[in-house]
Amino acid sequence: MGGACSRKRELLDGDDLHRSGRYSKSGSSKWLLLTLPRCNTNVSVREQGKCPSLMDLCVAKVREDIKKHSSFSMLPRDISQLIFNELVASHSLNDGSLEAFRDCALQITFRIIDNPHWLLFHQDMRVGEYPAVKDGWMDIVSSQGESLLSLDISCSDVTDTGLSLLKKCPSIQSLKCNYCDQISDNGLGHLSGLSNLTSLSFKKSNCITADGMRAFTNLVNLVNLDLERCLKINGGLVHIKDLKKLESLNIRYCNCITDADIESISGLTNLKELQVSCCKVTDAGITHLKGIADWIPFSLSKIAHLDLEGCPLTSACLKVISGFALLVFLNLSRCGVSDDGSKSFSALQKLKVLNLGFNNISDVCLVHLKDLFNLESLNFDSCRISDEGLLNLKGLLQLKSLELSDTGVGNNGLNHLSGLSNLESLNLSFTSVTDGGLRKLSGLTSIKSLNLDSRQITDSGLAAITTEVVINLCICLTGLTHLDLFGARISDFGTNCLKYFKNLQSLELCGGSITDAGVKNIKDLKSLTQLNLSQNSHLTDKTLELISGLTGLTSLNVSNSRITNAGLQHLKPLKNLQSLTLESCKVSANEMKKLQLSSLPNLLSVRPE
Template sequence: MGGACSRKRNVLDEDDLRRSGRFSKTGSSKWLLFSLPRCSTDVTVRRQGKCPSLMELCVAKIREDIKKYSSFSMLPRDISQQIFNELVESHGLTDVSLAAFQDCALQDIHLGEYPGVKDSWLSTVSSQGQSLLSLDISCSDVTDSGLSLLKNCHNVQCLKCNYCDQISDYGLSHISGLSNLTSLSLKKSNAITAEGMRVFTNLINLVNLDLEKCLKIHGGLKYLKDLKKLESLNIRYCNCITDEDMEPLSGLSNLKELQMSCCKVTDAGIAHLKGLYKIAHLNLEGCPVTAACLDIISGFGSLIFLNLSRCGISDDGSESFSGLQKLKVLNLGFNNISDACLVHLKDLINLESLNLDSCKIGDEGMLNLKGLLRLKCLELSDTEVGSNGLSHLSGLCNLESINLSFTSVTDGGLRKLSGLTSIKSLNLDARQITDAGLTAITSLTGLTHLDLFGARITDLGTNCFRYFKNLQSLEVCGGSITDAGVKNIKDLKSLTLLNLSQNCNLTDKTLELISGLTALASLNVSNSRITNAGLQHLKPLKNLRSLTLESCKVTATEIKKLQLAALPNLISVRPE
C-alpha cells in the first residue's frame, strides 16, 4: 500500500506544505479570520450554550458566505475537510460550492443520500487524487461514466455505492485498479451481474464486501475465492444465491461474518462452510435450512451470533445446539420448535439474547432458561407461555428486556417479575393485563420502554407511571384513559415517544397536559376527540418529528400550518 494510504489522517505531510505555499497552519487560520467581522453575533454555532471555538466560528462564517469563495485549495487539508463536512451536513453543498474544493486533498467525501449528486461531481472528487481514502455516493445518480473518474484515486480504502441503479458491470471495471480497497458496498445494485464480479479478483485487500439485494450475482461468488483477507460478506436478500454458490466460500478462512438472509441455501450448502472456523456472526434468517445444518454450525467454535429465524428448524436434530457454548445471541423465532428443543439450550450459559417469537413453547420449557444468568433480552411474543412459566425466570437478574405480548400472562404472573429490577423494556400487549398488573411491577423503576398496547388500563392504573421516571417510550393504546389519567404522564420529562391512540375519550386537554414534554420526537393520539383548536398546545414540542392524529377532528391544513409556524423538525404527519 502506498505511503499516502498508510499515513495517519489529519496529519500534514510535505505535499500539503507545498500545496499551501507560504500559508502554514497558523497562516491559514489568519486567512480565515480576515473574512470574519471583529465581533460576529449572527454566526450560528452547533454547540449551543457553550463558547464556540475559533475554528467553529470560522467554518460557520464561511458556510454563511460560501458564494464569496472560489477555491479552498490554499488551505491545509484539515481545515478544508471541516468546511466540506459542514456544508454537507447543512445541505449547503451545490454544483458551484463543490467546485471550490477542487484539488484540496480531502480524505473523506461522504455524500450518501445527499440530493443532486451526479457524474459531474465526481470530477471534483477525483481531483483529490491519492489523498482520497473514503467515498460514499449511495443513492446518487452517478453512472458508469462517473465511476470511471475514480481510477486515479489509488488509495481509496472505503467505497460505498449503495442503491446506485445506474452502475453496471462496466462501471465496476473502472474500480478494478483500486487494490487498496478494504471495504466495498454495492447494496441493491441490480445492474451488476456475476460476470461483473470478475473485477473482485484484483481487490485482494478487501475485508468487507456488501452485496445485499443484488439479484443477478448467482455464480459470481467464485471470484471471491482468493480474497483471503475477507472478514465480512453480506448477501442478504439475494434470492438468486443457491448451494452451488457456497463452495467458493469454503477457503475464506478469515471470514468472521456471513449474512445470508432469504437466500436459497439449504443444509447441503451449509456443508460447504465447515472449514470457516473463525465465523462469529452467521445470519440464515429465511433460508430453507433445517436443524440438520447444526451438525456443521456446531463446529464453529467462535460463533457468538446465530439467526435461524423463519427457517425450517424443528425439535428433531436440535440436540446440536448444546455444542454452541460461546453463543451470545440466538434467534429461533417463527420456527416449529417446542419445549423439547429448549432442553438443549440450558447449557448455553453465555447467552445474552434469545428470541423465541411465535414458537410452540410453554411454561415447562421456561425451566430450561433458569440457568442462563447472563440473559439480557428475552423474546416470548405469541408463545404459549403463561404466568406459571414466569416463575422460572425470577433469578435472571441481568434481564433488561422481555416481550410478553400475545401470551397468556396475567396480572398475577407479572408479580413474578417484580424482583427483576434490571428490566428496562417491557412489552405487555395483552387484553388480560389491567391496572392491577401495573401495580405489580412498580418496583421496575429502571423502565425506559413500556408497551401496553391493548391492555385494559384506566386512569387509576396510570398512577403507577410516577414510579417510572426514566421512561423514554410509552405506549398505552386501546385502554380507557381520559385526560385525568394523562395528568400522571405529564411529568415524564424523558419521554421521546408517546402513543395514546385509541383512547377515545382524550380531548384537547391532553395536548395541553403534555405540552411540557419537550423531548418528544413521536406522538400518536389517533382515534380521540382532539380538534384543530388543541393543536396550539403542541407548539413547545420543537423536537417533534412524527405526529399522528388520524380519526380526530383535525384537518391536514391546520396541521401543516402548525408544522410551518412552530415545528421545524416535523417530517412525518398523519393525516397528510
C-alpha cells in the same frame, strides 16, 4: 492524508512560509483570522447557546460570503474541511460552492437516505435538502486524489461514468454504492484497480450480475463485501473464491443464491461473518461449509456470525453448525428447524445470540441450551415453548433479551425467570400471562423494555399490582425505559402505576380506554421521548395541554382521537418533536403545517400531510 498539504508547502519560499504561519502548530487559525474581514454580531453558529470561538465565527463568515470564493485549494486541509462541514451543516452546498473545494484533500462522504433529497455528510449527520449526488459531484470528489479514503454515494444518481473517476483515488479503502440503480457491470470494471479497498458495499444494485463480479477478483485486500438484495449474482461468487482476507460476506435476500454458490466460497478460511438469509441454500449447501478436504475438518472454522434466516433448512444442518466452536451469533429463524438434532446446540459454548423464532421448537430443545452460560439473547417467537421449558433458562444469568411472544408460556413460567437479574428486554405478547403473573416480575430489576401486548391484562390486574405489590414493582422497575401495552384493556385507573416509571423513555398505550384523566398519570414522565396514545377515542385537546411539559418528546402519536386544530397550540413547547401523527383527528393539514413552520423547527414527519 497530508500529502496535498506537503506538496503545497514545497511551492512556498521560506519568507512566504514565515509570513503566512500556515503550517505552524497554530498557524492555520491565525492565517484565517488575518485574511478574513471582521465578522458582525449577526453571524450564526450551529451550537446555539454556546459562546462561539473565533474559528467558528470566521468559518461562518466564509459561509456567508461563499460566492466570493472560487477556490480553497491553497488553504491548509483542516481549514478547508471546517468550511466544507459548515456549508453542509447550513444547507449551503451546491454545484457552485462545491467547485471551490477541488483539489483540497478533503475527507468526503456523501450519502442519501429515506428520500432522494436527504443528504448525509460525515458520520451520518443529517444535513438538509440537496439534489441527488451525480457524476458532476464525483469530479470534485475524485480531485481529492490520494487523500480520499472513504466514500459513500448510496442512493445517488452516479453512473458508471462517475464511478470511473475513482481511478484518481487509488488509496480509497471503503466504498458504499448501495441502491445505485445506474451503476452496472461496466461500472464495476472501473474498480478492479482499487487494490487498497478493504470494504465494498452494493446493496440492492439490480444492474450487477455474476459476470460483473469478475472485477472483484483483483481486490485482494477486501475484508468486507456486502451484496445484499443483488438479485442477479447467481454464479458470481466464484470470482471471490481467492479473496483470502475476506472476513465478512453479506448476501442476504439474494434469492438467486443456491448451494453451488456456497460451495464456491468454502475456501474462504478467514470468513468470520456470513449472512445468507432468505436464499435457496439447503442442508446440502451448509455441508459445503464443513471443509474442502477431509484433512480440513472445518475450513470456515473462524465463523462467529451466521445468519441463515428463512433458508429452507432442516435440523440436519445443526450437525455442521455445531462444528463452528467460535460462533457467537446464530439466526435460524423461519428455517424449519425442529427438536431433532437440537442436541448439537450444546457444543456452541461461546454463543451469545440465538434466534429460533417461528420454528417447530418445543421444550425438548431448551434442555440442550441450559449450559450455554454466555447467552445474552434468546428468541422463541411463535415456538411451542411452555412454562416447564423455561425451567432450563434459570441458569442463563447473562441473559439480557428474551422473546416469548405467541408461545404457551403462562403465569407459572415467570417463576423460572425471577433470578435473571440482567434481563433488560422481555416480550410476553400473545401469551397466557394474566394479571396475577405480573406480580412475579418484581425481581427483574434490570428490565428496560417490557411488552405486555396481551388481551389477558386488564385494569383490575394493574390495579391489583398497584394496591398490593405495585409500589415494590415500580420501585424495582425504575430503570424501565420502554413499555408497550398495545392491545391491553387499559383505562384511566390502569395508568395509575405508570407515574412511578420516572426513567421511561418510550410508552405505547394504544387501543385502550384512556381519557384525559388517565393522561394525568404520565404528564410528569419527563424522560419520555416517544409517546403513542393512538386508538384512544376519548382523548381531547386537554391531553395535548397535559403533555405540553414533556419537552423531551421526539415522537408523538394521538391518532383516532378527538384532537382539534384548537389543541395544536399546546404542542408549541415541544421543540424537539420530529414526528407527529394525528390521523383521523379533527385537524387540518394546513394548520399542522403552520405549526411546523412557526414553532416546531425539528419536525420532519407530519401525518396527515
